[in-house]
Amino acid sequence: MNTPDYTIQYRNSDLGQTGLFFYNSAPDLAALYPSESVAATGRFFVTDTAVAALPCMKDFISRFTLSGDTGCRNKDLLLVITAGETYKTIDTVLRIAKTALEHNLGRKSLFVAIGGGVVSDLTAFAASIFKRGAGLEIVPTTLLAMADAAVGGKTGCDFGAYKNMLGTFYPARRIHFYPAFLRTLPEGEYRSGLAEALKTGLLFNAGLFDLFKAGKKKLFENESAMIRACVMAKAKIVEEDVTEEGPRMLLNFGHTFAHALESVVGLGKVSHGDAVAWGMGRALDLSVRLGLCAPAYRDEVYAVLAAYGWETGPVHPALAAQITDMPAVLIEAMKKDKKNSSEKIRVILQKGLSDTVIQEVAEDRIRVVLAGG
């Protein structure tokens, strides 16, 4: 194994370290996990049907003779789960654990998640509860997973109609970044990841926001730099506060609105990134209405949101028009959000670029930025 490009050291924590590896080459899982290097403790690769079908995965997948969705070869085990946010359930987590159990994996075995945020969140959750914790590595294949989900140790699954209600803090030991994976992504999924990258820019990196303002072409030319900027910004935050007692909460910018939207429209009906992008617009509108931030900054962000195809208005198009009092429904969903500990709703707001605050806001103030017409 090479030396990592960076190692995340979780302060005041025994969650260990996470080595970050950036590759300019085309993804080659067969080379990253050579079949001759299998430890006696076993490796367990988990991916989904979409990733398993990619041409760049062919050599690696062909190593296994699949029986149903599971394949073995020596001490290596592969499970291919069905792709999609609707499968981000506790049932899938338990399926991963059950497969590991049936193949006699132990707590010293290595779970390897190869996929987007759904695959990595589920696999990491399963690894964290399997015999009280097995080894974990992640190969993120989407922009969302690279820029956000894979880094920082949050694991989880949806439960009932609510996002990520169950989960643990359990960082991977190593994360392998191949930006070339992104050439395999549908446009909608790519855009979903861009929203988290834009969030990073607004919160921590004015240069990254400038890159967004410079337009899509310029941004894509600098894709690897964008990913690294996101990963490093997140690495710095989680080093200080992996369990989200303090500064890590800033990363929820846009997310109180986004999670409510995703719950109300039904999980999987709107991409997480599109929801977050809309949520950031709502958070900035709220910031303006609370007198925290100048309208000019909000409008500058609105312009970027619109340029990348995101909704800037109070009513997201995915919201069914027939529901009476949609703001009340969204606010009810916000109250179920796990970051809320009291009657008021905690929202991440901005006074301006790179100037972020956490505030508990009364329902009626939030209602205003959700009401159309």
Added chain:
Amino acid sequence: MNTPDYTIQYRNSDLGQTGLFFYNSAPDLAALYPSESVAATGRFFVTDTAVAALPCMKDFISRFTLSGDTGCRNKDLLLVITAGETYKTIDTVLRIAKTALEHNLGRKSLFVAIGGGVVSDLTAFAASIFKRGAGLEIVPTTLLAMADAAVGGKTGCDFGAYKNMLGTFYPARRIHFYPAFLRTLPEGEYRSGLAEALKTGLLFNAGLFDLFKAGKKKLFENESAMIRACVMAKAKIVEEDVTEEGPRMLLNFGHTFAHALESVVGLGKVSHGDAVAWGMGRALDLSVRLGLCAPAYRDEVYAVLAAYGWETGPVHPALAAQITDMPAVLIEAMKKDKKNSSEKIRVILQKGLSDTVIQEVAEDRIRVVLAGG
């Protein structure tokens, strides 16, 4: 809240601290958790049908108007699960989490487990994965839970036919010990806890072993001292090694055999303590046969086991006689044990009292101590 009698400080860990509180009085949950002291974040009490029916619980339970198995009062919530090891499943864990979610509990809410090892393991597991970790306190009501299960942060549930296959490390913030609860226990359950106490004596506390040798009457007269000795021995071990990388593994003395027995006869068919007692006898017989320990020490322990009603022979009475090659079946179950990371089976052995070693042993050596006739 009073000052704890002792505070467990988990070294090299961010799992926090556990305050230990010992009470000489009769258990009074209504006084321990006064209804007027409810925080805005809410409390969630989880107990089982057996504990909820105890006279000493009457005042506390009557606070709630139960609807089915759930009761609310202001920000307090109560769930009464069905008593029994057969309910130590992931389904029960998810039921606890679902109840918390439906009542809008947050990550700052406090889960309180009131019961034996099943209730505390399940509730602690649910607390650890609920919104990535809620607050946790435990009121153990059985000797097994007081002497072992409640202390040290292991959470979990059975999965498939195997014990504690899923779980986390998640210590309670406070544990409240009322030895007077033990007057409510059936004799079989009391004996189950005694096995873990005897284990503590053999591993760490020669005085405690002497107390066992002095006979039941003497032991029961010193019950509170016995419990404190067990709790403090365990506290010291988990302070050094909460996640079981090193010395904590010694606490598995007898457990490799016990877990295999429990799996093979079916979970809940033999008490955990009876299985551990039998397993300690097997481990000592193996120690003798490997030349580690003198037969006299094994026989001294056999005499104590027999005096308390435990099996000392190679074939536990709960094992169905009709199965061909029972040793092979047990060994197969041992290989699924989460502590085993290789082909050999890891067993905790003793060279003598307070002199314990961990060794990987080949199957054929283990087979000998499981073969009857």
